[in-house]
Structures are given as C-alpha cells and as structure tokens.
Amino acid sequence: MQTKTKTIFKCSNCGAVYPRWQGKCNECESWDTLVEEKQVSSNRGSLRTSGTTLKVSILSEIGTEHSKRFSTGIADVDQVLGGGIVSGSLVLLGGDPGVGKSTLALEIAALAKGQILYVSGEESLHQLKIRADRLDYEKQNENKILAIADTQIEAILATVEEISPDVVVIDSIQTMYTDAANGVAGSVSQVSAVTQMIMRMAKERHISFILIGHVTKEGYLAGPKTLEHMVDAVLYLEGERFASFRILRSVKNRFGTTNEVAVFEMTSKGMHVVSNPSEMFLQERDTETPGNAVTAIIEGSRALLLEIQALTAKSPFGYPKRTASGYDQNRLQLLTAIISKRAGIDLSSHDIYVNVVGGMKISDPTADLAVALSIISSIKDFKFKDTVVIGELGLSGEIRTVPGLEKRIAEAQKLGFSRVIVPQTKLSSSPKIEVIKAKRLQDAVQILANN
Numbered sequence: 001m002q003t004k005t006k007t008i009f010k011c012s013n014c015g016a017v018y019p020r021w022q023g024k025c026n027e028c029e030s031w032d033t034l035v036e037e038k039q040v041s042s043n044r045g046s047l048r049t050s051g052t053t054l055k056v057s058i059l060s061e062i063g064t065e066h067s068k069r070f071s072t073g074i075a076d077v078d079q080v081l082g083g084g085i086v087s088g089s090l091v092l093l094g095g096d097p098g099v100g101k102s103t104l105a106l107e108i109a110a111l112a113k114g115q116i117l118y119v120s121g122e123e124s125l126h127q128l129k130i131r132a133d134r135l136d137y138e139k140q141n142e143n144k145i146l147a148i149a150d151t152q153i154e155a156i157l158a159t160v161e162e163i164s165p166d167v168v169v170i171d172s173i174q175t176m177y178t179d180a181a182n183g184v185a186g187s188v189s190q191v192s193a194v195t196q197m198i199m200r201m202a203k204e205r206h207i208s209f210i211l212i213g214h215v216t217k218e219g220y221l222a223g224p225k226t227l228e229h230m231v232d233a234v235l236y237l238e239g240e241r242f243a244s245f246r247i248l249r250s251v252k253n254r255f256g257t258t259n260e261v262a263v264f265e266m267t268s269k270g271m272h273v274v275s276n277p278s279e280m281f282l283q284e285r286d287t288e289t290p291g292n293a294v295t296a297i298i299e300g301s302r303a304l305l306l307e308i309q310a311l312t313a314k315s316p317f318g319y320p321k322r323t324a325s326g327y328d329q330n331r332l333q334l335l336t337a338i339i340s341k342r343a344g345i346d347l348s349s350h351d352i353y354v355n356v357v358g359g360m361k362i363s364d365p366t367a368d369l370a371v372a373l374s375i376i377s378s379i380k381d382f383k384f385k386d387t388v389v390i391g392e393l394g395l396s397g398e399i400r401t402v403p404g405l406e407k408r409i410a411e412a413q414k415l416g417f418s419r420v421i422v423p424q425t426k427l428s429s430s431p432k433i434e435v436i437k438a439k440r441l442q443d444a445v446q447i448l449a450n451n
Contacts, residue, residue, distance in 0.1 A: 009034040015188045037182055037189060070166055070208060073111025076263070076273050077104075080248055080300075081233060082256015085112070085167060088206040089255065090199055092173075092228065094213040095237035100246055101212050104237060104264070104271050105169050106132060108210065109145050114166030118147045119156055121175030125149045135270040151185060153178045153194045157201050165207065170198070172212040173227070195230050228252065239266075243359030245280070246271065247299070260300035278305035278415055281358040287385065291378030294388045294417070295370035296408035297362060303404065303411035305388065307357040308367065310374035312350045320349060326356030327371065328363065335372050335393065342397030343441050345376060366402045368393040369421070373444055382448040388412040388420040389444070397441040401425040409433060421447060 009018045012035050014028040024031050069084035078084045085091060095101045102122075109116045110132075120128050125147055132145070146165065150156055153176045160168055170176065173194065177185035181193035195211070202209050211231065228234050234252040239245055248262040263277040274280050282305055286292055291310040296303050308327075315321065324332045332354055340347050352375060356362050369391035377384065390408050391399040401423040402408075409431050412420050419434035421444055427435070438444040 005038055008037055010037050010188055011035075012183070012187045015192075035183055035187060035189075071113045072108045073113065074108065074262075074273060077108065077248065080235065080250050080260045080262050082253055082260075085208045085210075086232070086255045087166075087208055088202050089208050089233065090195075090202055090231040091208070091210045091233045091235065092213050092231040093210060093235050093237065094215050096215050099237050099239055100264070100266050100271055101237055102131075102171055103135065103266075104248070105171060105210060105212055106135065107270055109167075109169050112167055115163075116145055117160065117163065117165040117168045118145055119168060119170045120147065120149045121151045121170070121172060123149065123171075134268075151175050151177055153197055157197060160201060160207060161205065164205065167208045167210065169210045170212065172214060174214050191227055195227055199230060238361065240359035245274070245277075245358050245360065247360070249299075257300075261302075263304075278303075278411060281306055281360070282415065285357075288383065290381045290383055291374050293370040293374035293377065293384050294412075295367045296388055296390050296411055297364040297366055298404045298407065303407045304360075305411055305415055306360055306362065306367075308362075308370050308374050309355045309357060310371065310378045311353040312347070312375060312378045313353075315349055315351045320347070321351040321353075323352070324354040326359065326361045327354050327367070331365075331368075332371070334395075335368060335375070338393055338395065338397055338441065339372055339375060343372075343376065343445055345379065347375075347379070350379065365392040366390055366408075369399055369441070369444060372441060373421075373448060376445055377448065380449070382451075384448070385451060386416075386418040388417050390420060391423045391438070391444075393441060399423040399438050399440060399444065406431070409435065 009021050011025040011028065011030065011033045013030045013033045014025065016025055016027040018034060021034050025033050068087050070087065071084045072078055093101055093105060106118070109118050118128070128147055128149070146163065148156065148159060173191060174186040176194045177190050178193050178197065181189045183189045198209055201207065213227070232254045233250065236249050236251055238247045238249060244265050246264040246266055248264065250258045250260060252258060263274040264271040265274050282294065285307050293308045294305055295308060296305050322329065322332050322336060332352070336347055336352060339345050354371060370389040372393060373389055376382065390402060390405065392402055394400055405422060405425065406427060406429065409420055409422070413431055413433040417433060419436055421436045421438055424437045424439045436447055438447060
C-alpha cells in the first residue's frame, strides 16, 4: 500500500475545500479564511482490508437500558428536549454573544438530576465561582457541581472517564483543542476532531454532553457545518441582547420533536421560566394608539399572543423606507404590495416601520393579516378594541386559514379579549369570544372602519 500526501486549503468558517489558496471562500463569501492542511491518502491495489470482523446485532434484540433520560431540573427545557437529556447524547446549545448560553447551562448544571461536570474553557474556576454565587445556583442544588478549567480535550476526557459523571457541560466547544489535529482552537479541523472524540466518549460510556457553541454575525454556529450533523440535538437560544425575553428553540432532535419552545426572562439572578408568555408580552400594550395589533402564533405546542406595532409617515425622499424589527423584511415588502393593489391604499409615499414587541421574531405567516391591518390602522387612524387578528394573506388579498386556529382563539379568550378576526373556516366548537370571519383583506378593513 502506497500513501500520498497532498496539500488542500479548507475554509475555517464553513469547511469548504479548495485545491489552491484564494482570498475569498466561494461558499460563505468570507475573506482570508482558507487554511492550508495536509491530506494523506492511500492507494490500495484491491478492496481487501486488514480490519477485523465486526459483530452484527439484531436490532429488535438490542436492549435500551442505557437510554434513560435525565431531567434538567427545568420542566420547559425538558419539554424542548423531548422529555429530558438522553443518556449518551450530544446536545449543542448555540446563540448570539450575551444572549445567556452560559447562564442557562450553569442553571442546568445546578438543577439537573445526577452528577454534573462543568468544563470551563473561557473562564477560570474563580470567575466561574463568582458567576455561580451571583446567580445563587449552588445553594439550589444538593449535589455540588464539579468543575474544571482546561481546554485540552484529551485531559478533559481522561478526567471524565475517571469520575464518570452523568452530564458534562463544555463551555465552549470552540475553545477546546487536540494535539491530533492541525490549526488553532476553533478552526474547522480542531472543532471536527474534538467533537468526534467527545462523541466517541459519549456513545461508549453513555455520558451526556452539552456543548456550548458560538454563533457568527450571520447567525450560524461557528465552525464546520458538520458539527450540527454530528450532534444529537441542536438548541438555539434566541432574543435581542438588550431585551429581557429569551426563546429556547430546538432545530434538531433525534430523540424528540423539533416543534417545542421555552420562554425565559433574563434577570440579574439568571434565567427564569415565563409561565404565561402572552400576558408578559402584552402587559404594556397601548390600546388607544392606531397601528397596534395583536396576533396569535404557534410556538411548539403552545399559542402565544404578540403585539405588532406599525408606524407610517410621509417620506421626504423619493424612495420610501420599509423597516422591520422581529419580522421578515421581504414579507413586509410583499404585504405592502398586497395592501396597495388589493385594498386600494397607496403606500408609495409613506415610510413604513413594523416592530414585534418583546424582542420576539415572527416567521409564522399567520401574522400576515395582523401586520397588514396594523399598517392600514396607522395610515387610516383605525383602532383595535380588544381584538386579536389571525390569518395568512394570499397574493390576491384572500385570507387563508391557518393550523391550530381553535388553540389560538382559546388563548385570546383566556387573556380576556372580546373578539377575534379569523379566516372563513368551520370551527369544531363554539368559543365564548366573538368570532368575526373575513374572506378578503377588504372585508377585514371594513370591519375595523365600522368600529
């Protein structure tokens, strides 16, 4: 068998491979991110290998005694994970800088059932202790948190094998390094090699790992994209840095659904679960100012009521602005065109500003009708009086039905709203709240005008 060594250039941001160096990566469009690596390949004369024969198992006869789940101590986080942390699984927790990843991980370490090892690669043990004292987590946990501060993964895994904890928190995966891979800590080769070593330890010893990952300015987890494919679950902690609310969302889960979310409020004492998010989002709602609408979205298995604010103003320039916070900019452009064409309201000379209150981000098209009516309300001085607006808008101005409509109506009724504007669809039950059905955008506008 002959071996051949060749030089390749790999992007440290996305992992793309090139045969020669170039200034810009064509995949992620990043500059100066190509790193030189040596690649060893072997030329085999036949398909024969010198590997030993592996034992083949019958899937139906494999036991599941090692597949137990550990509670994180936070019911909402358990729900997002599908019932808790599965033994031997890798959970990747990502989020923007300052959003609260380390805070949430420390809270899980303090409240989770079983023995927890916290590996700090960014803070010293003294700094970790100061943060734990400020958050007062140590006093909440009967089992004391074990902690080490190191970044060499071989030494860390040797320690893990010796003490055999139930869950290991690594903060963060980008700070870990191994001598078996090229590049600096956080590079593509280092992150891939370190994660593979952790995965091998997790599967062989049935030890669960929570890996904290940084997010780039584009909103992607730093390091190779294969990192997300290697782990069993990927959780994102979302929210504006200077807002108090945080959303924990699952985007991948091999052991449960990806439809669940948890809502937290960031305080000086750490992350606290919000038991009634709708009430928190609407507590400062202004009912006397035009342009403020309330809609109901579905996040996981729960319905949330959110306030959408719109402001229109005469544009002093020839090209009016369309600005959105917490809402898709392209969707706003589309709704503006629908309003102009189907509702006959000229918006070509108006700047439009849309804001989702509370730092939430809406991707649910259910909010289409609420956004459109809030814009029309602002320009026509209509007011929403205890009204929740639900519906998706089509290009011809029709209001389309949405999934989970009755759950959304029930949430509006629970929060004390007197009526709800919905698409024309048949309901299986008769809610106590007044339900007004509208077929087209013009119908919904007329309902607001009459009131």
